[in-house]
Amino acid sequence: METAELLKKVRKIEIKTKGLSGNIFAGEYHSAFKGRGMTFSEVREYQPGDDVRNIDWNVTARFNTPFVKVFEEERELTVMLIIDVSASGVFGTQSKFKKDLIAELAAVLSFSASINNDKIGAMFFGGKVEKFIPPKKGRTHILRIIREILEFTPENSETNISEALAYLTGVMKKRCTTFILSDFMDLDTDNLPRFEQALKVAAKKHDIVALRIYDQREKELSPVGLIELSDAETGQTVLVNTNSKKNRKIYNEWWRICSDNLNKTFSKFRVDSVNIATNDDYIKPLVKLFKKRA
Numbered sequence: 001m002e003t004a005e006l007l008k009k010v011r012k013i014e015i016k017t018k019g020l021s022g023n024i025f026a027g028e029y030h031s032a033f034k035g036r037g038m039t040f041s042e043v044r045e046y047q048p049g050d051d052v053r054n055i056d057w058n059v060t061a062r063f064n065t066p067f068v069k070v071f072e073e074e075r076e077l078t079v080m081l082i083i084d085v086s087a088s089g090v091f092g093t094q095s096k097f098k099k100d101l102i103a104e105l106a107a108v109l110s111f112s113a114s115i116n117n118d119k120i121g122a123m124f125f126g127g128k129v130e131k132f133i134p135p136k137k138g139r140t141h142i143l144r145i146i147r148e149i150l151e152f153t154p155e156n157s158e159t160n161i162s163e164a165l166a167y168l169t170g171v172m173k174k175r176c177t178t179f180i181l182s183d184f185m186d187l188d189t190d191n192l193p194r195f196e197q198a199l200k201v202a203a204k205k206h207d208i209v210a211l212r213i214y215d216q217r218e219k220e221l222s223p224v225g226l227i228e229l230s231d232a233e234t235g236q237t238v239l240v241n242t243n244s245k246k247n248r249k250i251y252n253e254w255w256r257i258c259s260d261n262l263n264k265t266f267s268k269f270r271v272d273s274v275n276i277a278t279n280d281d282y283i284k285p286l287v288k289l290f291k292k293r294a
Contacts, residue, residue, distance in 0.1 A: 010147050013107050020283065021111035028290035029112040033077060033177050033207070042070045077118040077177050078135045080206075081106050082164050083149055084182030084213075086126040087157035087232035093217040094279030101213055101278050102181045103149040108286070109179055110142040118177075120145065125164035127156030132171065158233045159186045161195035165202040177207045184212050184262055185233070191258050193265045203269040209289070210266055210273035219255050219277075221248045 021029075043056050046066035059067040083106065089099035110120045114137065121135030122145045131152065133145060161182065168178060188194050202208060221242045230237045241247055259275075266273040274289045276282045 006147065006151055009150060010143055013104055013146055014143060017104055017107035018111045021108055021115060025108060025112045025286065025290070028287055028294065029109075030116050031294035032290040033079075033116075033118075033293070043067050044070055077113070077116070078172070078174065079109065079113045079118050079120045080135065080168065080172060080176050080178045081109065081120065081122040081145065082168065082178060082180040082182070083122055083124045084126070084159060084161075084180075085124045085130065085149075085152050085154045086159040086185075087154075088159065088183055088185050089213075091218075091232060092215050092278045094215060094277070096278050098183060098213045098215060098278055099149070101276065101282070103146055105181055105211060105213075105276070105282060105286075106149055106179075107142070107146050108282075110145060114139070114142060122148070123164060123167065124148070124152055124154070125160065125167075126154035127158035127160045128163050129167045130154050130156070132167070135176075159183075161186045161193075162198035165195060165198035169198075169202050169205055172206065175206055177209070178202070179209050179211060181211045181213060183214055183218075184210070187258060187261070191254070192261050196265050196268075199265065199269055199271065203271055208269075208271045210271055212262065212273060212275045213278070214275065215278045219252075221251050223248065 043059050044067065046055065046068050050068045054068040054070075056067050056069050083102060085099070089097065089102065091098055092100070106122070113120050117137070119135035119137050120142060122131075122133040123129060124131040131148065133148070159182070161180070161184070164180075172178075184193070186194050193199075199208070221240070223243045225243055226239060226241050228237055228239055240251075263273065265271075272289060272293060274285045276285050
């Protein structure tokens with residue numbers, strides 16, 4: 001992508017998503033993602049109903065009357081965006097590629113976090129972790145993340161979510177809010193998530209949210225005759241007669257099983273998740289997710 005074209009695309013995404021973040025998502029985001037703890041604010045005299053565990057015994061002894069410590073929620077968060085840049089992201093039969101939708105969602109989340117004075121970082125992964133951008137604040141930093149998503153070319157075309165989660169667990173020492181933006185096409189031969197153990201470990205340390213990005217043609221086949229399906233990550237191809245109701249039913253059942261297995265895994269480790277299609281308006285599912293968490 002030429003530099004001028006890239007900058008134009010980044011600017012277009014900024015205008016669209018910054019407006020959404022300020023007008024729609026900021027309040028919902030604030031409610032959904034609370035601070036990571038409580039910080040000391042002040043000391044005041046004890047009042048009936050106060051928790052006796054908060055009594056400041058040093059001040060109490062000094063003034064010979066009970067005083068308690070007052071704490072406030074620590075609002076500033078660190079937000080990490082775990083971005084899937086595997087080859088399957090360069091697919092889309094509707095209005096945009098999956099990677100373009102991921103870029104928009106990353107921008108919305110970043111600007112929403114920025115309004116709440118949170119730091120934002122990003123990690124790009126395919127078959128391995130390929131780039132890590134440390135958390136920072138500011139518009140320039142957010143635009144860098146968006147630009148990287150749009151133009152990044154991975155060395156490895158496959159998907160390995162376990163590697164990304166293990167890296168997150170190792171590099172982020174303090175608890176952070178982590179959004180995984182991926183199609184989650186990382187399943188074994190039984191259509192079970194290969195990253196379950198890594199997710200179990202990461203979810204104990206961090207607040208993880210899964211945004212599953214998909215295209216409608218990945219969910220169901222249209223009856224358009226004999227077509228060649230190709231796996232962008234492995235290069236394998238297969239001819240499929242889409243006019244066959246049996247073939248379409250088998251395909252739909254495969255998608256349902258994969259989705260059920262992913263949802264069970266997310267639920268097992270208390271990971272909030274949402275599915276967003278390339279042809280859908282992502283405002284409603286995101287707002288629904290934020291309200292659910294709030």
